[in-house]
Amino acid sequence: MSYTISLTVNGDRRDVTFEDARVTLLDLLRERLALPGTKKGCDRGQCGACTVLVDGRRINSCLTLAVTLDGADVTTIEGLARGDVLHPVQASFVEHDGFQCGYCTPGQIMSAVGLIAEGDVGTDPERIREGMSGNLCRCAAYHGITEAVLDAARRMTDDKTRKSA
């Protein structure tokens, strides 16, 4: 039996047909849609390296079957920058050295974008650490990651305030 779904990935509509319903969103992105920015770490929902946004919410793409996403809107790390202009969270990670080897970074950044959009944590560093706890970094760049998310959260809040003023 084959399954056909239609979803939006980084703004582009994609129609995908599977012969096997067991394909995860992570494998779909990396192996079928040529979007290898999303990383496979543990492949069992423990490390967060595969974090993407589905309908604006962060999820582990390794724990999500692609076939469940008919009609969904997916954003990956490849969908954040506008041309050569980095997303504020990406720019902030560069500025604050929010990484060492970089493997967990796409997941960290997607998780941070989701966290800031949730609007629950403001600029409280402890709540940011809690909100980012689903993203492990084996290089332990946590200090820089927290600083990067804090700074990005401040900048994005300021931007919003300026625009609404």
Place this chain on the structure above:
Amino acid sequence: MSYLTPTTLDAALGALSGRDTEAPVSVIAGGTDWFPAQGERAYNGTLLDVTRVEGMRGVSAVGTGWRIGGATTWSDILHADLPPAFDGLKLAAREVGSVQIQNAGTVAGNICNASPAADGVPPLLSLDAEVELTSTRGVRRLVLAEFITGVRKTARAADEIVTALYIPALSAGARGGFTKIGGRKYLVISVAMVGAVLTLSGGRIATARITVGSASPVALRMGDLENALVGADLAEALERVTPERLAALSPISDIRGSAEFRGEAVVEAIRRTLTQIMKGQAHG
């Protein structure tokens, strides 16, 4: 593997009706426990995804109580407008894995998975939660303590779907709390945890519902302790939390802690939960 994603309850129940163990159907919502449990094996059964079934998602006031739909996620709980008796459930919602897990994983899935360390179970037992099971044969309701029958065992029949949880009417002023003790602060499987709902009168405990998780095959209400706490102020309540009143527990030694440490951790977790509630510090 075949995948079904019905949009009506009738279609979902029809897919399960008459199935036997030879053609297994796994009912999933977020799938956050189910997927990792498959390990390296290729699943060849049928996957029934209930997240698109109409009316399965969300929290609503029903009569004098509350209904938590079977596809309601932990993030939905955290963001729902609920009275302070649910503060323990909200605190637990914040500790179920990571936010990525909370956005997919459901309350009903947590009880169906029936892990002794399920974060949702102690607060739900303290809320006197009931489980609604629906099949083509009809609807039945069990109290949560009867639904979870053992380690990863439930009373759900193969053709039933957990369509909702119900929380009966709560006394005005009831307040909930939750404490999880683990090897680190976040993203951890608990060594011991406590969910409690108290009503207070003049700074003293009028009624107490205390549930301990991760220290017995199924989380347990501590009836002796609940009775002993009535009439106590905070200082007295803390003194009354003694190992003798927790004798129903049977903590095990495992990779996360020894039985002895678990026993001590339970006492501490109960004291922290009582303090959290009686000082008004519990918030989701």
